[in-house]
Amino acid sequence: MSKNNQTILIAKNLSDVFYHVKSTDTLQIFGGGTDTEQLQEKALTIRAIPELKGFDRHEHFIDFGPAITLSEMIAIGRTNQPAILYDALESIATPTIRNIATLGGNICAEGIKHTLWAPLLALDTRLEFRTQNEVKYIQMREFTEIPHGFVLTKVRVPTEVWEVAIFKRIGPSHLIANDSASFVFLADTDQSILANIRIVLTGNTVFRSLELENRIIGARLPLSQKTRETFIEQASLQFDQLVPESETKTIMKIQFLNLVRYSVGQLS
Secondary structure: OEEOOEEEEEOOOHHHHHHHHHHOOOOEEEOOOOOHHHOOOEEEEOOOOHHHOOEEEOOOEEEEOOOOEHHHHHHOOHHHOOHHHHHHHHOOOOHHHHOOOEHHHHHHOOOOOOOOHHHHHHOOOEEEEEOOOOEEEEEHHHOOOOOOOOEEEEEEEEOOOOOEEEEEEEOOOOOOOOOOEEEEEEEEEEOOEEEEEEEEEEOOOEEOOHHHHHHHOOOEOOOOHHHHHHHHHHHHHHHHHHOOOOOOHHHHHHHHHHHHHHHHOOOO
16 A cells, blocks of 8 residues: 555564565554654554454463554553553543554654653563564663564563552643653552662653662651652752753653652652
8 A cells, every 4th residue: 555655564464574574674663653754665554463462461461462552451451450551551642542552652652752661661561572583572671672673572561569559641641742751650568668669750761770769678668758858869869860961851850859759758
């Protein structure tokens, strides 16, 4: 199918995908095509491939196909997947767009990291990429781009339950803009001790600091005011060090620290 000097190919199975990827160096793969203005001269849609559209629930994780739509993920229910993932899904665009947009597209979109990046990163999601003869597994925290010649075929999301799980969206509602970002805070306790914590901010940058998290793990609950304020100061320093300068950095830092302060206040 051709449109405006573009050739859009439709894959019916993974063999079709591997064939076209091997045959065309500049091929762009997409699912829902909600970023249609970014389509290259040759593009391949995978939304018709059954094995890339479904999901499989296991005891400790869910395997999602990259072509599953955001609406299909929401239909699974909040209690059947990590709450922060469900909350992030519901914050995206409109129901009409969510009926078209796919998980893989949200992960692989160029430019500003889209809404699902923060929960997927915080949950230690693993991505599976394939060629005809090879498989690669890449943790979300290590993912920067699709390996050349490979196709995203599976998104494995751990389903462990966290005592405190917070997702917040920053910037315009239902729209990705230069000042858009997603924030996630996860925490677990054990006998009034903070056993684990994860803090993630994604948008025009990706922020997660193990050094920051390790500074408060092991603290006794409830946290004293001094401990909370010291942690906020450390978060501020880490943000300054890890986040590149940009026109939105100052306001993003203020919002980030406010969310960290609020989230730490939920620990008891």
